[in-house]
Amino acid sequence: xxxxxxxxxxxxxxxxxxxxxxxxxxxxxxxxxxxxxxxxxxxxxxxxxxxxxxxxxxxxxxxxxxxxxxxxxxxxxxxxxxxxxxxxxxxxxxxxxxxxxxxxxxxxxxxxxxxxxxxxxxxxxxxxxxxxxxxxxxxxxxxxxxxxxxxxxxxxxxxxxxxxxxxxxxxxxxxxxxxxxxxxxxxxxxxxxxxxxxxxxxxxxxxxxxxxxxxxxxxxxxxxxxxxxxxxxxxxxxxxxxxxxxxxxxx
Amino acid sequence: xxxxxxxxxxxxxxxxxxxxxxxxxxxxxxxxxxxxxxxxxxxxxxxxxxxxxxxxxxxxxxxxxxxxxxxxxxxxxxxxxxxxxxxxxxxxxxxxxxxxxxxxxxxxxxxxxxxxxxxxxxxxxxxxxxxxxxxxxxxxxxxxxxxxxxxxxxxxxxxxxxxxxxxxxxxxxxxxxxxxxxxxxxxxxxxxxxxxxxxxxxxxxxxxxxxxxxxxxxxxxxxxxxxxxxxxxxxxxxxxxxxxxxxxxxx
DNA sequence: CGTTCGGTTGAGCTTTGTCAAACCGCGTGG
DNA sequence: CCACGCGGTTTGACAAAGCTCAACCGAACG
Numbered sequence: 051x052x053x054x055x056x057x058x059x060x061x062x063x064x065x066x067x068x069x070x071x072x073x074x075x076x077x078x079x080x081x082x083x084x085x086x087x088x089x090x091x092x093x094x095x096x097x098x099x100x101x102x103x104x105x106x107x108x109x110x111x112x113x114x115x116x117x118x119x120x121x122x123x124x125x126x127x128x129x130x131x132x133x134x135x136x137x138x139x140x141x142x143x144x145x146x147x148x149x150x151x152x153x154x155x156x157x158x159x160x161x162x163x164x165x166x167x168x169x170x171x172x173x174x175x176x177x178x179x180x181x182x183x184x185x186x187x188x189x190x191x192x193x194x195x196x197x198x199x200x201x202x203x204x205x206x207x208x209x210x211x212x213x214x215x216x217x218x219x220x221x222x223x224x225x226x227x228x229x230x231x232x233x234x235x236x237x238x239x240x241x242x243x244x245x246x247x248x249x250x251x252x253x254x255x256x257x258x259x260x261x262x263x264x265x266x267x268x269x270x271x272x273x274x275x276x277x278x279x280x281x282x283x284x285x286x287x288x289x290x291x292x293x294x295x296x297x298x299x300x301x
Numbered sequence: 302x303x304x305x306x307x308x309x310x311x312x313x314x315x316x317x318x319x320x321x322x323x324x325x326x327x328x329x330x331x332x333x334x335x336x337x338x339x340x341x342x343x344x345x346x347x348x349x350x351x352x353x354x355x356x357x358x359x360x361x362x363x364x365x366x367x368x369x370x371x372x373x374x375x376x377x378x379x380x381x382x383x384x385x386x387x388x389x390x391x392x393x394x395x396x397x398x399x400x401x402x403x404x405x406x407x408x409x410x411x412x413x414x415x416x417x418x419x420x421x422x423x424x425x426x427x428x429x430x431x432x433x434x435x436x437x438x439x440x441x442x443x444x445x446x447x448x449x450x451x452x453x454x455x456x457x458x459x460x461x462x463x464x465x466x467x468x469x470x471x472x473x474x475x476x477x478x479x480x481x482x483x484x485x486x487x488x489x490x491x492x493x494x495x496x497x498x499x500x501x502x503x504x505x506x507x508x509x510x511x512x513x514x515x516x517x518x519x520x521x522x523x524x525x526x527x528x529x530x531x532x533x534x535x536x537x538x539x540x541x542x543x544x545x546x547x548x549x550x551x552x
Numbered sequence: 553c554g555t556t557c558g559g560t561t562g563a564g565c566t567t568t569g570t571c572a573a574a575c576c577g578c579g580t581g582g
Numbered sequence: 583c584c585a586c587g588c589g590g591t592t593t594g595a596c597a598a599a600g601c602t603c604a605a606c607c608g609a610a611c612g
Contacts (some may be wrong), residue, residue: 118532121450140432142541145439167434169428173421180431181391188396188439191376194441198448198493242449244569249592278413281369290393495601500560
């Protein structure tokens, strides 16, 4: 029941390490419940108590921070198969709200007690959760670099590339059009731009023949060009499968 | 020898959990070596193999990314007692260079094999490393929010507040002047601004009577005002000491 | 006593933001 | 079938924030 595709934890973990059946079962025990959400529905609010974590089953979910002046920041987008909440679990309160971006989305909640038990049962799984969190961290580092030092065009190019590569990781063919349930306001909050400027930059990307984009569908028409414009390097999305068998190498 | 102040791991970990002597010894075994660096010296380059992690003994160290166009981003600043490298350890290569910011700095390197052994020996320490990484993540989230959506004045105010609170955490009295070995070029790379604009904003902060700052010394003259301007909330710096004893609470 | 380095200042320019209007595809109800 | 309204996008005019370049200043240091 929980082995039905790349949107499940077992598949994700197998990208990092080998699992025997007992470990796979442990992971699957995190995906017994299901919650459904509609577009823009909140899973939890900013500042709410950290009680649960989630595995995304379908749809896109975003970590959101609303600012006093009405501005909003999207810190990260979680895609199917992603784990949400590792960052917050060691805090009492959530640092961001969690919202469903797509028309419809499904997540599997599990309690942090459950995670905790799992930590005690398997070092290997613990290490893999560790690796997953560090990958999320790495993703944020790349977005930080982009937002801090690149112009609007490149920020958007980078986000599109990043998302495409991540979607490939869950077996979505991005060579043709793919679902991209993010409107221009979301893109603005993702890149630190204004919606108007996002519109201008997207038009620019289109005019350069890099993407085609409309109403929830994205099509990358020149992947090389887009990656080059964004100075995109996908190393940060690829975990080192060997790290568990680290070998100390002198300089 | 390694219990001599707040710049050691044992002290840091005691902020998260209780340690018995055996665990304290394990941690101290990570701090047997020492490396010294001068201002702007590199500990490792961007893209180099991830072999070691570090504990900062003294001085400030920065994770740096150089961009193709000559721009530079400072991703994070590590202060005494901080662990450097948890983010990169699950990757084959470093995502940033590591540079000594202060006139002089000392770090204790330990191999990732060593970390790995420690993971096998103590779940509690593993979980604490997990918590430490999530705190670093949280820090980056706050900086991301700031860089994405706040103006130069607020970005600087936020960085100063964040740093002050972190310094307090290692027993540095920030009520009076304190060491602030970061020049305006560094501040620019930290906030995504130009050095010239940093100068203007720093002057502005001074004129508003919030800080006094010159040549490596910082003095916060109006902490309330500075925190308010930056919309600074220090929750993200405070780990939840209770998280290991998490209790599942229904909504 | 000159040089150097970091910081400051001013002028002009570029990028991006703001506001407001127009537009467009789409679904709904008359 | 058409008019309408709605949400999201586009466009234009203008304003603001921040960048670049260049000159200048002042403390530290040889």
